[in-house]
Amino acid sequence: MGASAATVPGDRSRLERSPVSRLPDQVLRWGLTGLAAAILILLGYFFIRLIGQSSNTFSSFGLSFVFGNDWDVSRNIYHGFPLLFGTLLTSAIALIIGVPVAISAALFVTELCPRRLRGPLTILVDLLAAVPSVVYGLWGVFVLEPRLLPAEKWFASTFSFIPFIGGGTPTMPNYFVAGLILAIMILPIVSAITREVMATVPAEDKEAALALGATRWEMIRMAVLPYSRPGITGGAMLGLGRALGETIAVVIVIGNAPVIGSHLFNQGYSLAAVIANEFGEAAATPIHSSALFAAGLVLFVLTLIVNLLARRFISRGQHGHRGTGATGVSIGVSAPQ
Amino acid sequence: MIKQKKVSTSRIGAVAAILAASLALAACGSSSSSSSSKSGGSGASSSSSSSSGAAATLNAAGSTLAAPIYQQWGSTLKSQGLTVNYDPVGSGAGIADLQTSTVQFAGSDPALKPTDTAKLKGPALQLPVAFGAITVSYNLPGVNTGLKLDGPTIADIYLGKIKTWNAPAIAKLNPGMKLPSTRITVVHRADSSGTTNGFTTFLSDYSPTWKSQVGANKDVKWPTGTGAAKNSGVAAAIKQTSGAIGYVEQAYALINGFHYAAVENAHGRYILPTIANTSAAAQGIAIPKDLGISTINAGGPTAYPIVSQTFLDVYQDPCKAGGANAATASGLKRFLTYAVGAGQQTLGSGANKLPYAPLPSTLAAKDMAQLKAMSCNGSAIS
Amino acid sequence: MSLTEFAPISPARRRRNQLMRGVLMAGTIVALIPLVLVIYYLIHKGAGSLNEKFFTTDPTGNFFGNQGGVRSAILGSLEIVGLASLIAIPTGIGVALFLTEYGKQTRFANVVRYFVDVMTGVPSIVFGLFIYIVLVTSHIGGNFTGWKGSVALSLLMLPVVVRAAEVVLLLVPSALREAALALGAPRWRVISKVVLPTALPGLMTGSLLAVARGMGETAPLLFTVSVAFGATANLGAQMNTLPVQIFNDIGSPNTTLNNRAWGAALTLVALVLIINLIARAVARRSRMA
Numbered sequence A: 001m002g003a004s005a006a007t008v009p010g011d012r013s014r015l016e017r018s019p020v021s022r023l024p025d026q027v028l029r030w031g032l033t034g035l036a037a038a039i040l041i042l043l044g045y046f047f048i049r050l051i052g053q054s055s056n057t058f059s060s061f062g063l064s065f066v067f068g069n070d071w072d073v074s075r076n077i078y079h080g081f082p083l084l085f086g087t088l089l090t091s092a093i094a095l096i097i098g099v100p101v102a103i104s105a106a107l108f109v110t111e112l113c114p115r116r117l118r119g120p121l122t123i124l125v126d127l128l129a130a131v132p133s134v135v136y137g138l139w140g141v142f143v144l145e146p147r148l149l150p151a152e153k154w155f156a157s158t159f160s161f162i163p164f165i166g167g168g169t170p171t172m173p174n175y176f177v178a179g180l181i182l183a184i185m186i187l188p189i190v191s192a193i194t195r196e197v198m199a200t201v202p203a204e205d206k207e208a209a210l211a212l213g214a215t216r217w218e219m220i221r222m223a224v225l226p227y228s229r230p231g232i233t234g235g236a237m238l239g240l241g242r243a244l245g246e247t248i249a250v251v252i253v254i255g256n257a258p259v260i261g262s263h264l265f266n267q268g269y270s271l272a273a274v275i276a277n278e279f280g281e282a283a284a285t286p287i288h289s290s291a292l293f294a295a296g297l298v299l300f301v302l303t304l305i306v307n308l309l310a311r312r313f314i315s316r317g318q319h320g321h322r323g324t325g326a327t328g329v330s331i332g333v334s335a336p337q
Numbered sequence B: 001m002i003k004q005k006k007v008s009t010s011r012i013g014a015v016a017a018i019l020a021a022s023l024a025l026a027a028c029g030s031s032s033s034s035s036s037s038k039s040g041g042s043g044a045s046s047s048s049s050s051s052s053g054a055a056a057t058l059n060a061a062g063s064t065l066a067a068p069i070y071q072q073w074g075s076t077l078k079s080q081g082l083t084v085n086y087d088p089v090g091s092g093a094g095i096a097d098l099q100t101s102t103v104q105f106a107g108s109d110p111a112l113k114p115t116d117t118a119k120l121k122g123p124a125l126q127l128p129v130a131f132g133a134i135t136v137s138y139n140l141p142g143v144n145t146g147l148k149l150d151g152p153t154i155a156d157i158y159l160g161k162i163k164t165w166n167a168p169a170i171a172k173l174n175p176g177m178k179l180p181s182t183r184i185t186v187v188h189r190a191d192s193s194g195t196t197n198g199f200t201t202f203l204s205d206y207s208p209t210w211k212s213q214v215g216a217n218k219d220v221k222w223p224t225g226t227g228a229a230k231n232s233g234v235a236a237a238i239k240q241t242s243g244a245i246g247y248v249e250q251a252y253a254l255i256n257g258f259h260y261a262a263v264e265n266a267h268g269r270y271i272l273p274t275i276a277n278t279s280a281a282a283q284g285i286a287i288p289k290d291l292g293i294s295t296i297n298a299g300g301p302t303a304y305p306i307v308s309q310t311f312l313d314v315y316q317d318p319c320k321a322g323g324a325n326a327a328t329a330s331g332l333k334r335f336l337t338y339a340v341g342a343g344q345q346t347l348g349s350g351a352n353k354l355p356y357a358p359l360p361s362t363l364a365a366k367d368m369a370q371l372k373a374m375s376c377n378g379s380a381i382s
Numbered sequence C: 001m002s003l004t005e006f007a008p009i010s011p012a013r014r015r016r017n018q019l020m021r022g023v024l025m026a027g028t029i030v031a032l033i034p035l036v037l038v039i040y041y042l043i044h045k046g047a048g049s050l051n052e053k054f055f056t057t058d059p060t061g062n063f064f065g066n067q068g069g070v071r072s073a074i075l076g077s078l079e080i081v082g083l084a085s086l087i088a089i090p091t092g093i094g095v096a097l098f099l100t101e102y103g104k105q106t107r108f109a110n111v112v113r114y115f116v117d118v119m120t121g122v123p124s125i126v127f128g129l130f131i132y133i134v135l136v137t138s139h140i141g142g143n144f145t146g147w148k149g150s151v152a153l154s155l156l157m158l159p160v161v162v163r164a165a166e167v168v169l170l171l172v173p174s175a176l177r178e179a180a181l182a183l184g185a186p187r188w189r190v191i192s193k194v195v196l197p198t199a200l201p202g203l204m205t206g207s208l209l210a211v212a213r214g215m216g217e218t219a220p221l222l223f224t225v226s227v228a229f230g231a232t233a234n235l236g237a238q239m240n241t242l243p244v245q246i247f248n249d250i251g252s253p254n255t256t257l258n259n260r261a262w263g264a265a266l267t268l269v270a271l272v273l274i275i276n277l278i279a280r281a282v283a284r285r286s287r288m289a
Helices: A019-060 A081-112 A116-129 A133-158 A175-199 A202-209 A217-247 A247-255 A270-283 A287-320 B001-036 B066-081 B091-099 B112-120 B151-159 B168-173 B192-206 B208-213 B232-238 B250-256 B273-284 B320-322 B328-338 B342-346 B361-371 C010-047 C052-056 C071-103 C107-121 C122-136 C147-172 C174-182 C187-215 C219-224 C241-248 C255-285
Strands: A069-073 A078-079 B055-062 B081-087 B105-108 B124-141 B187-188 B226-230 B244-249 B262-264 B307-315
Touching: A019 A287, A019 B105, A019 C010, A019 C071, A019 C107, A019 C122, A019 C187, A069 A081, A069 B001, A069 B307, A069 C219, A078 A081, A078 A287, A081 A116, A081 A175, A081 A270, A081 A287, A081 B081, A116 A175, A116 C255, A133 A175, A133 A247, A133 C241, A133 C255, A175 A217, A175 A247, A175 C010, A202 A217, A217 A287, A217 B168, A217 C107, A247 A270, A270 A287, A270 B091, A270 C219, A287 C071, A287 C107, B055 B091, B055 B168, B055 B244, B055 B328, B066 B081, B066 B192, B066 B273, B066 B328, B081 B328, B091 B112, B091 B192, B091 B307, B105 B328, B124 B192, B124 B273, B124 B328, B124 B361, B151 B168, B151 B187, B151 B192, B168 B187, B187 B232, B187 C255, B192 B208, B192 B226, B192 B244, B192 B307, B226 B232, B232 B244, B244 B250, B273 B307, B273 C219, B307 B320, B307 B328, B307 C255, B328 B342, B328 B361, B328 C147, C010 C187, C010 C255, C052 C071, C071 C107, C071 C147, C071 C187, C071 C241, C071 C255, C107 C147, C107 C174, C122 C147, C122 C219, C147 C187, C147 C219, C174 C187, C187 C255, C219 C241
Parallel strands: B055 B081, B055 B105, B187 B226, B187 B244
Antiparallel strands: A069 A078, B105 B307, B124 B244, B124 B307
């Protein structure tokens, strides 16, 4: 197109559109911006409401809500350390058991298994995320607990010299089973992120190691794992986030005793479980419902922090991969129920 | 690109078709649910009950002890146009729902306390409708029927003072019975429960230590033991733990084939929780003006000592206090009339009857009288 | 690293390699065992309840006699999740469009991204409580209703859609966008005619995964929808849903109802699995996702 044909009288470019025809664009732009802003406002309102409902608790109990050890509904005393302890302990168990298994599965699928099996195995591990939480809880209480009890009894008596983990008398719902169920539930998310992260390892690094004569395992150890470590840590933290907030499954298998259990194989409680069990009756008792909202707030803050750290780790581990964390599709079914 | 677009469009079409089909099914479903459906096969058809009025939906929640009753009655009354949705969330949550006016009636085992009525939006009626025995069930291989326990011993077990089944306190009550040395696993409720309220009231009556240390309430600080949600959770825990002891309502004990103890009552006799012994607990009890009875540790020599009453709680003026419309208020009155009238025929011992003890006639008559006080925004309910 | 370090492969190194291969394979099998066990157990306990009546009749509430099936639960779940999808999917795609087309790496957009991520981590029960306090106890539009459950579920589904959609939208080659813009198309036409159709399979995948997530949730529904026996298309009333039906049936003293709960659990898992598999198939078919 020649320069002369590009302009019309008035020095407007021929390709320039009239203000009227730009209207839909502006509407779309501001509409979508408004939508995003609305979501932020909604979340802000949620957070403020949560804080508002909990303020009663913190003004009555202060920090002993989080660090005191006495959850007594009948006397309206709400010191929730046993709950926090249970949440952290079961999540820790979930990480200790779940992360190594998830990494093994991810490594196997990406590096070691025959190409044909890669797809089916990936689908199978990810399908763990599709099973609803309530089904895991029921399976845990009817299948897992009875079968684990003899093993737990043996373990407790054999290792009775170790405080907390050994000794004592195992009872059926306990911290360990809850942690184990949580480990199963976080497997898909940790595994999916680990796979994604390992997929970004530069092929040259891997090929270089193999070319120098490394065995497959040595190549993994030298090229894949160091590169992926930040990303894997991020994935583990996302799994932790899920474990912290898991409700229904834990309610069914933890034993619901608002005390700090004396041993690993004894019952305890968790922040999310107490909300599920007590909210129905607490709805009309302000101090009680405030305490439960405060429990929800503590959980929310925990997951806030964990998510922040996870994002930092994952994006560090993605090294130039699109900075969104690129885990959208697989993360889809990750969050706590 | 065009080829991909075609494929995507057909996929959208498929998804839309599935959605449309399911919504059509739902429409069919809702239309057939409003027409008469067959009622249960039990002999409880309400042939003698009141006339069928306009269709109404009653939303309710509360006691798990009484849940089977209300759900059965709801099924029976469907043919009369009454839809009853009862959510078994526990007595405490049921009362809370009534206090926030999110339900039309609440099922509660314990009577309303002053603290409860203070939070209600208006004056309320509580109508006792049935009695359920709270069994002390156990899972002890080798020990089937015949175990005898009394209040102080049970309290000590739940206090954690008695730790094994062959403890002297238990052996003393059961001479000649071979008791294993299995550790006792105590099971209790984790959620707010009328069943807990009844059980702990019984324990408080017999154990001063329990009364001062723990007390009686829908939700207490248990000195020891595992918590499970709802009667069913406790039943499941008992079933799976050898050496477990727990308190569950009769229906749950019967269904699971539990063995339960004969408990000593105030007259010194060891009584099993049969329907007859449950009814005996309601005989001759004091009936306060607001009908807030308690059958724990009550009744004659044959009475089982841990019998819980269960109430239906409603606002005296459901329209004003609960936001109901006239049709709903009318439906509510019809349901309550059935509950204290013809519905009582469905309770009792014998096949095809719900395993709860019905009201003695004096109490039923008092309930009926209370119903007359119901109004809708001041005017009588038709 | 000297060249002699790796050659030749000593027996010790070979053994270690084999050992670690074994360990990793064992780890994978351990990861898969729970899935197999859960599915097997579900089928074992639930398959017996599945018959025609199970899917075509509503629960009756009877203590004796006919207990009915779970039709109203299946329909209720579909309706509530359907409405939640209608809310969450367009909103989610809209937010993702904002992030990729307009917001990009601005501070505002990054804040939106962070909080959407945070939403993924909020326990669903806390969202249920939020809706309970804001909508249910305030009696806005009724007490416990189906649509309030949908609102609670949409809060859970939204972040899933946003994250998945953003990833997919970013993968649309900028060359396509630029070509359309160069031809004089206004921005909105570029989005509607070029970007969205190209990303469509991936968007569908993300949406289906969000739907699968919504179907399995129990906690939010307990506080917002309560229960019902009959099937209804009225989202302004209390409705039945599969997760709540399972929860309550398991809690019943009636063994027939317990078995029905397992059948319902099997149905729910099957539904969620099918949705997941469809999502994957759609993803695989497209070149983009």
